[in-house]
Amino acid sequence: MATLRVPPAxxxxxxxxxxLHKAFEGWGTNEKLIISVLAHRNAAQRKAIRDAYxxxxxxxxxxxxxxxxxxxxxxxxxxxxxxxxxRDALLANEAATKWHPANRVLIEIACARSSQDLFTVRCxxxxxxxxxxxxxxxxxxxxxxxxLLLPLVSAYRYExxxxxxxxxxxxxxxxxDKISDKAYSDEEVIRVLTTRSKPQLIATFNQYNNEFGNxxxxxxxxxxxxxYLAALRAVxxxxxxxxxxxEKVIRLSLxxxxxxETALTRIVATRAEVDLKLIKEVYQSRNSVPLENAVxxxxxxxxxxxxxxLLGSDQN
Amino acid sequence: MADETLSLKKAxxxxxxxxxxxxxxxxxxxxxxxxxxxxxxxxxxFSGFFTKIGSIEKCEDDYLLRLKTEFSRFKNIMVLWLMHPxxxxxxxxxxxxHKSYPFTVIVEIACTRTSEELLGAKRAYQALFNHSVExxxxxxxxxxxxxxxxxxxxxxxxxxxxxxxxxxxxxxxALGNVIKSSGSGKLIQNEEVIRILTTRSKRHLKATFKHYKELHGKPIEEDLGANLCLxxxxxxxxxxxxxxxxxxxxxxxxxxxxxxxxxLTRVIISRADVDMEEIKETYHKQFGVKLEDMITKNTHGHxxxxxxxxxxx
Numbered sequence: 001m002a003t004l005r006v007p008p009a010x011x012x013x014x015x016x017x018x019x020l021h022k023a024f025e026g027w028g029t030n031e032k033l034i035i036s037v038l039a040h041r042n043a044a045q046r047k048a049i050r051d052a053y054x055x056x057x058x059x060x061x062x063x064x065x066x067x068x069x070x071x072x073x074x075x076x077x078x079x080x081x082x083x084x085x086x087r088d089a090l091l092a093n094e095a096a097t098k099w100h101p102a103n104r105v106l107i108e109i110a111c112a113r114s115s116q117d118l119f120t121v122r123c124x125x126x127x128x129x130x131x132x133x134x135x136x137x138x139x140x141x142x143x144x145x146x147x148l149l150l151p152l153v154s155a156y157r158y159e160x161x162x163x164x165x166x167x168x169x170x171x172x173x174x175x176x177d178k179i180s181d182k183a184y185s186d187e188e189v190i191r192v193l194t195t196r197s198k199p200q201l202i203a204t205f206n207q208y209n210n211e212f213g214n215x216x217x218x219x220x221x222x223x224x225x226x227x228y229l230a231a232l233r234a235v236x237x238x239x240x241x242x243x244x245x246x247e248k249v250i251r252l253s254l255x256x257x258x259x260x261e262t263a264l265t266r267i268v269a270t271r272a273e274v275d276l277k278l279i280k281e282v283y284q285s286r287n288s289v290p291l292e293n294a295v296x297x298x299x300x301x302x303x304x305x306x307x308x309x310l311l312g313s314d315q316n
Numbered sequence: 317m318a319d320e321t322l323s324l325k326k327a328x329x330x331x332x333x334x335x336x337x338x339x340x341x342x343x344x345x346x347x348x349x350x351x352x353x354x355x356x357x358x359x360x361x362f363s364g365f366f367t368k369i370g371s372i373e374k375c376e377d378d379y380l381l382r383l384k385t386e387f388s389r390f391k392n393i394m395v396l397w398l399m400h401p402x403x404x405x406x407x408x409x410x411x412x413x414h415k416s417y418p419f420t421v422i423v424e425i426a427c428t429r430t431s432e433e434l435l436g437a438k439r440a441y442q443a444l445f446n447h448s449v450e451x452x453x454x455x456x457x458x459x460x461x462x463x464x465x466x467x468x469x470x471x472x473x474x475x476x477x478x479x480x481x482x483x484x485x486x487x488x489x490a491l492g493n494v495i496k497s498s499g500s501g502k503l504i505q506n507e508e509v510i511r512i513l514t515t516r517s518k519r520h521l522k523a524t525f526k527h528y529k530e531l532h533g534k535p536i537e538e539d540l541g542a543n544l545c546l547x548x549x550x551x552x553x554x555x556x557x558x559x560x561x562x563x564x565x566x567x568x569x570x571x572x573x574x575x576x577x578x579x580l581t582r583v584i585i586s587r588a589d590v591d592m593e594e595i596k597e598t599y600h601k602q603f604g605v606k607l608e609d610m611i612t613k614n615t616h617g618h619x620x621x622x623x624x625x626x627x628x629x
Contacts, residue, residue: 119435119472122472123472126472126474126475126476130474130476130478131474131478131517132471132472132473132474132515132517134470134471134472134514134515135474135515135516135517138511138515139511139515146507146511147507150467150511150515151450151466151467151470154450154467154470154471154472155448155450155470156435156438156448156450156470157448157451158442158446158447158448158451159442160442160446162446187463191454191455191466195448195450195451195454195455195466196451197447197448197451
């Protein structure tokens with residue numbers, strides 16, 4: 001499911017950090033060397049390299065990367081090098097403090113991470129920003145969005161597989177009734193979406209489809225321009241089939257005149273060790289071309305090389 | 317003889333106080349060994365416990381039920397003492413949903429435990445009951461204070477030293493405005509009130525309450541009306557020792573109900589290793605009597621001994 005390719009014999013963190021230091025030395029930067037190391041190490045290995053770099057050269061690897069790389073390549077390398085929880089905390093902080101209704105990064109983080117991972121993000125957030133994620137989300141979002149986003153980022157869903165079919169039926173009906181009344185931000189809707197476990201919700205959505213003949217997202221499309229409804233649809237999608245959600249974001253980001261590198265960078269960096277392979281498969285079947293082709297077509301130079309490496313398609 | 321009867325009655329009278337006196341009971345078995353007449357006289361003398369149907373002697377069912385509770389006070393406190401704190405907190409929270417314990421227990425646990433302890437309790441809850449505590453609170457508790465409760469149990473407050481003092485001042489003002497403009501019934505569901513109370517760090521909130529007092533000339537509790545949930549939330553965050561000492565006091569009141577009495581065990585067990593000294597001082601200051609004296613006077617047997625040991629007497 002992950003696309004990250006790590007060589008069978010990995011050099012020691014000490015060797016790796018020396019290579020990186022070489023890449024920074026002298027005039028210009030050896031981006032290919034950076035990619036050949038960092039884009040082929042998993043999170044634990046990257047952390048070990050960062051620690052070794054700090055111990056050997058007295059500064060954070062991220063600082064050197066910041067100095068020596070630029071533009072979109074810099075952004076993706078920095079994001080990639082961070083530990084997943086730090087990365088999510090950074091993304092969440094940006095999304096919360098610069099929040100606007102069409103921004104769904106908080107929903108991505110809240111719904112596409114496991115309960116335990118989301119909690120680790122909240123811990124990392126405390127450390128990094130000296131506040132809780134919930135405080136910032138609550139303080140910067142308003143009205144219906146806050147009603148939805150605050151419990152979403154505070155959720156600590158049960159992670160077992162058990163499903164209560166009776167409850168799934170009754171909550172499917174509840175959702176259907178509220179949606180029919182256009183009560184999209186009703187407390188009960190929010191309660192179900194933000195507290196039930198993911199298997200329970202998937203069962204509920206299936207019941208919805210069985211009982212009422214439409215997938216719930218179809219019924220949530222009454223106004224395609226409404227950002228709140230789009231947020232609800234994103235919640236449903238991310239819980240049921242995150243790879244489809246991410247494929248769509250990537251597809252839209254590549255279709256734009258000029259690419260939306262922020263979204264592309266974010267998704268490749270956050271899913272390379274999770275389900276980017278699945279996302280690629282969905283992309284291929286939806287667009288009849290491999291994702292790598294679209295990336296090669298729309299991005300350039302080192303940014304393109306880094307993306308391809310993380311997609312598992314480079315020569316290394 | 318009369319003294320023996322009296323002391324045995326007292327030993328069995330748990331429902332008047334807390335617990336039974338196991339030592340006296342065991343001693344009586346020795347004393348009254350092979351003396352069925354003594355026991356017969358005791359039975360006819362103890363009309364609360366024993367009665368007759370025609371000529372057949374029987375125990376009062378009501379009394380047996382109460383006695384069961386009193387005998388198990390010691391067992392309960394021992395089991396709770398050994399249990400992992402996370403499991404304890406998880407079970408107490410579960411009782412609120414399924415045994416109709418007062419919702420204030422959830423406020424207490426959500427607001428007086430550290431963020432790590434609350435996380436542990438939530439994990440234990442999931443392991444024990446196959447649901448998250450948030451989903452159960454949201455689903456089972458449909459009162460005006462549900463939103464606040466869900467927010468409180470979902471919290472994972474920052475615990476570091478940093479406080480944005482300007483923000484605390486601003487929020488003290490904002491709370492004042494909301495309190496002025498809301499009806500006191502509506503206050504508990506106000507988004508700003510819930511946001512501030514359920515997401516800000518405890519240090520931040522203490523600063524906010526302090527600014528509130530300076531701005532408005534009185535502590536925020538006085539302006540929260542009869543809103544029990546809000547009052548308890550503020551108290552647990554700002555002055556937990558006071559909250560606990562009052563909870564203990566309610567347990568000792570005349571006619572206290574079962575959950576109130578159980579809070580004596582809960583408070584002492586959960587705070588014995590945390591802030592019991594502070595609670596004792598606060599109790600003494602507030603009620604003019606030492607906690608150990610109240611316990612000695614009102615509780616019995618091994619239950620009493622355990623309580624006294626736990627409070628550090």
